[in-house]
Structures are given as C-alpha cells and as structure tokens.
Ligand SMILES: Nc1ncnc2c1ncn2[C@@H]1O[C@H](COP(=O)(O)OP(=O)(O)O)[C@@H](O)[C@H]1O
C-alpha cells in the first residue's frame with residue numbers, strides 16, 4: 001500500500017512553506033520561500049498577495065514531488081496563516097485591488113476612533129475580545145475602502161471580496177470558495193466572540209459592506225477540493241497560525257500554554273470552554289474549533305516585535321549578516337552593559353496596547369559595545385514575554401508553570417535561557433519545532449479521519465531541549481524594574497513626540 005500524508009501550507013509573515021507529515025507526525029517534506037516585505041512609509045508594512053499565491057503554486061507541487069507523492073496520497077490539506085493581514089480582491093479577475101496591509105502596519109492607529117465611528121471601545125472589547133487597535137483587520141479593511149471612493153463603490157456593488165490570508169489562499173486553491181474560520185475571524189474586530197458571527201452593528205460602524213465578507217466556519221471541516229495548482233486535494237482545515245501552534249504543541253487542556261517566537265511572539269493559554277475576559281491587557285481569542293463541538297477559547301498575549309528586531313539589526317543596522325549571528329555577538333560579552341532596547345516599532349501590543357509608544361534604546365555609555373546591544377536585543381524578547389506571562393498569571397487563574405516554545409527564534413539557546421531566567425519556569429522546545437505547520441496538519445488530519453482523535457497526537461510530542469532559570473530573584477527584580485522604566489520612557493517619548501498616534 002502506498003503511504004499517505006497530510007499536507008500543510010504555512011503562510012507566515014516572512015515566508016510561505018508547504019510541508020507533508022506522516023502518521024507519526026514526522027515532517028517528510030518541506031518547500032519554503034521568502035516573500036518581499038514592502039515599507040512604503042514609516043509604520044506601513046505591505047505584502048503582495050499575488051506574489052504569495054504564486055509562491056504557493058510553486059511550493060505545493062515541489063513538496064509533493066520531493067517524496068514522489070501523488071495528490072491522492074494526501075489525506076487532507078490544512079492552511080495556516082499570518083493573521084490580520086488584509087487582502088481585497090476582484091471577484092471576477094481574482095486579482096488584488098490594493099497591496100495587502102500587514103498585521104504590524106500602524107497606518108490606522110492615529111484614526112482608530114474615527115474609523116470605528118466612536119463606537120464605545122469597552123463595548124467593542126466586550127463583543128470581540130479585542131482592544132481597539134490598528135493590529136486587527138477591520139480598521140485595515142475600512143482604510144482600504146476609504147482610500148479610494150471607486151473601491152468603496154465596487155465593494156458595495158459586491159464586486160470586491162475581503163479576506164485574511166487563509167481566505168485568499170483557499171479561494172485561489174479551490175477556484176472560488178469564499179470562507180474563513182473562527183480563529184481568523186476572531187482577529188477582525190468584526191466578529192461576536194459568543195455567537196461566532198459577523199456583528200452587523202460593528203460592520204455598520206466600520207462602514208464595511210457585508211457582501212464582501214467570507215462565510216465563517218469551524219476550523220476543521222470540508223473546505224472543498226483544490227483545483228490549482230494541483231487538482232484533487234481535499235482542503236480540511238483553516239486555522240490562524242498562533243492557534244495552530246496551540247494544537248501542534250498539543251495544548252488541549254485548560255491551563256496549557258505555548259509561546260511562538262517568530263517575527264512577533266505570541267503566548268496563548270487554552271482556557272477551555274470558558275470565555276475569560278482579560279483585565280490585564282490580554283486578548284480573548286478562539287482556539288481551533290470542530291463542527292458541533294463546544295467552542296474552546298484561549299487568552300493571548302501578542303507581542304509585535306521579537307524576531308523583527310533581529311531582522312532590523314541585520315537589514316537596517318548591518319550589525320549581523322544572518323539572524324543566528326545575533327547569538328554569537330551577544331555571547332561576546334557577559335551582560336547587557338546596562339543597555340535596554342524597547343522595540344515599539346508598531347507601538348506596544350500586549351499588555352500595554354500603547355499605539356503611541358516608540359522604540360527606545362536606553363542606558364548608552366561609551367562602555368556599551370555592539371555585543372551589549374545584541375544582548376539587549378535578545379533580552380527585549382525575554383522581557384516582553386515576562387510582561388505577558390505576568391498578565392496571564394493575573395487573568396487565567398492558573399499560573400504558567402512551564403512554557404512550550406516554538407518558532408524561528410527558538411534555535412537561539414541564549415534567548416531561550418534568557419526567557420527561562422526571567423520567567424523562572426522551565427522552557428521546553430519539542431523535537432518538531434514547526435508547531436504551526438504541524439498544528440495545521442493535525443487539524444486537517446483530524447478532520448479527514450487520518451488520525452482518529454487528539455489523544456493519539458500527544459505521543460508525537462518529544463522534548464528536544466529544556467532551559468531552567470539560573471538567575472537570582474534579586475537580579476531578576478532589579479533588571480525587571482529597569483526594563484519597566486525603559487517601557488515607560490518608550491510610551492512617554494511617543495506620546496510627547498507624536499501626540500496624534
Ligand atoms: N538564531 C536566531 N536568533 C534570533 N532570531 C532568529 C534566529 N533565527 C531566526 N530568527 C528570527 O525568527 C524569525 C523567523 O521565524 P519564523 O518562525 O519563520 O517567523 P514568521 O512565521 O513570523 O515568518 C525572523 O524574524 C528571524 O529574524
């Protein structure tokens with residue numbers, strides 16, 4: 001009998017991958033390619049959705065060809081994606097009508113209250129689980145429609161479609177199915193978190209025509225069959241990348257948490273069927289869902305800039321030539337030399353939600369070298385994780401007692417040690433660090449009956465590395481207090497220099 005596999009498309013912020021997994025959850029094939037990042041103005045981040053689709057057209061056949069797999073050997077395909085990134089396209093030509101606005105883009109931050117027609121922000125948070133922030137798709141979509149009266153006119157006539165990357169890709173793959181899943185819809189500021197439906201009042205206040213919105217479905221189910229670039233693969237799951245990694249890490253029980261360190265970092269805790277409303281600056285979001293089963297929710301601490309700061313050190317400062325070199329540079333010194341970096345490039349997300357905050361480097365003296373700066377860059381990710389975990393401990397009722405990690409930055413041992421040091425809990429990385437893609441494959445495989453149930457998937461999780469704190473409590477307290485001073489300065493500086501934001 002020929003082997004069968006489950007496929008995942010992982011459409012991330014910096015790259016797109018197609019991966020195949022076998023029944024033991026082993027990755028048997030991966031094809032990956034970067035796409036371009038466009039920064040046309042300060043704070044703006046755009047992607048070309050057509051370029052991303054063209055990559056998918058190359059990567060899917062490549063991943064299958066690498067193991068000589070035919071389409072009928074793929075039990076199901078799961079699509080996982082960078083969330084919130086907003087695409088608008090022409091229903092007939094299938095071409096985007098504007099650049100996709102990336103999730104980190106801050107263009108809507110200054111006019112949020114205007115974009116939401118002064119809808120009571122507390123009520124908006126109550127309905128959607130989200131703070132009023134430019135991070136989410138609704139304001140980005142409104143911005144696109146407001147940017148050109150012809151686009152709004154066409155959207156009102158039903159000629160244009162909106163989607164996040166899941167929707168865009170499934171529409172292209174199937175030749176026209178216009179759907180999204182609850183995890184992605186929960187990031188728009190347009191979905192009611194209890195009914196899991198588009199909220200007409202929110203649509204009206206953001207001036208968004210309902211005709212352009214996809215149908216919201218559970219994450220696992222039937223999403224048609226591919227027609228492009230290969231015919232005949234059943235699409236069995238759509239799920240936002242951070243919720244997918246919750247599944248990939250097998251965090252099935254309430255209280256289990258994971259953190260993915262990529263462009264940004266995203267810590268999610270499964271809260272079970274209880275919809276926990278944060279009082280400490282976290283987001284309430286939906287975990288991957290199954291038709292007919294009770295909705296499972298999660299609390300999330302989103303941090304906009306983690307690996308993106310390492311990219312900045314390479315692309316804008318020329319401090320390193322490859323992300324991995326940041327660790328070597330940081331290891332050239334003993335500590336941060338008194339230096340702290342607050343990377344508020346997109347304002348600050350959780351738990352602060354300060355759109356005005358701007359990046360600062362503090363503690364500079366002639367003693368500070370590029371090695372100290374590299375340490376401070378890595379520590380910025382560790383401290384931002386600490387801020388989120390403190391909020392999680394205050395909100396969730398169950399403290400984070402160990403943290404499962406994944407994502408591109410977890411190959412950095414110094415960073416993982418720093419995370420364990422500041423959190424004072426064990427940090428564990430699984431053998432299969434592609435938890436996002438694995439989660440999408442699990443979702444598709446469960447939906448297709450490739451795996452009978454979730455319990456079996458736990459046996460695939462094997463610990464590859466563990467870090468435990470070696471920092472004294474006193475040292476942690478001192479450094480935390482300096483980090484928080486630096487955060488205050490970042491907020492204060494932004495408020496004084498750009499009062500409109
Ligand atoms: N060894 C490393 N040390 C620090 N950062 C790294 C390292 N390797 C990769 N990164 C960072 O991780 C990010 C890529 O991780 P990935 O999980 O692929 O992200 P995404 O899904 O957001 O595209 C980049 O921002 C990169 O700078």
Ligand SMILES: O=P(O)(O)OC[C@H](O)CO
Nearest residue numbers: 012013082083262263264
């Ligand atoms: O593509 P990633 O891993 O940077 O994830 C981006 C998040 O989904 C944004 O909310």
